[in-house]
Amino acid sequence: MEKVMAYLNYGRWIVDCPKHGKNGALEVTRETTEYIAPCCYPGSIATFTGVIKGILRNVPDVSARATARNLAVQNNEIFEVVFPEDVEAVLSAVSIRMIQNQNWTADETVEFLHSENVEFLQVDNAEPLPAENAEQEVT
Numbered sequence: 001m002e003k004v005m006a007y008l009n010y011g012r013w014i015v016d017c018p019k020h021g022k023n024g025a026l027e028v029t030r031e032t033t034e035y036i037a038p039c040c041y042p043g044s045i046a047t048f049t050g051v052i053k054g055i056l057r058n059v060p061d062v063s064a065r066a067t068a069r070n071l072a073v074q075n076n077e078i079f080e081v082v083f084p085e086d087v088e089a090v091l092s093a094v095s096i097r098m099i100q101n102q103n104w105t106a107d108e109t110v111e112f113l114h115s116e117n118v119e120f121l122q123v124d125n126a127e128p129l130p131a132e133n134a135e136q137e138v139t
């Protein structure tokens with residue numbers, strides 16, 4: 001099984017399609033083990049609208065998803081989702097950032113993330129961020 005690397009975008013883990021890039025971007029969790037590109041296999045994310053206990057809900061279309069998965073298996077296009085080895089260190093490094101800046105790609109080291117924190121947040125990563133709206137000292 002070929003592998004695809006997850007990356008962090010706005011604090012979300014995302015996988016792109018190896019063929020079509022962000023056209024196949026799909027949010028995954030750290031428990032996600034396999035990726036089927038929705039751009040190549042739209043049925044892999046198929047839902048239908050059903051009424052459950054009187055409420056309209058999107059329900060996974062299990063039949064369409066199974067068909068799409070079988071086709072992906074035949075084409076050897078189910079990918080193993082890979083997270084960085086130092087995933088906890090990556091998450092820790094970006095945790096002090098605003099959500100829109102919680103980004104990481106495979107070409108970035110944890111040390112680089114820390115250097116960005118120092119450069120853009122003016123923080124020493126050993127120090128916690130000062131509380132927002134902290135009372136200003138009156139002199």
Ligand SMILES: [Zn+2]
Pocket residue numbers: 017018019020021024037038039040041
């Ligand atoms: Zn694709």
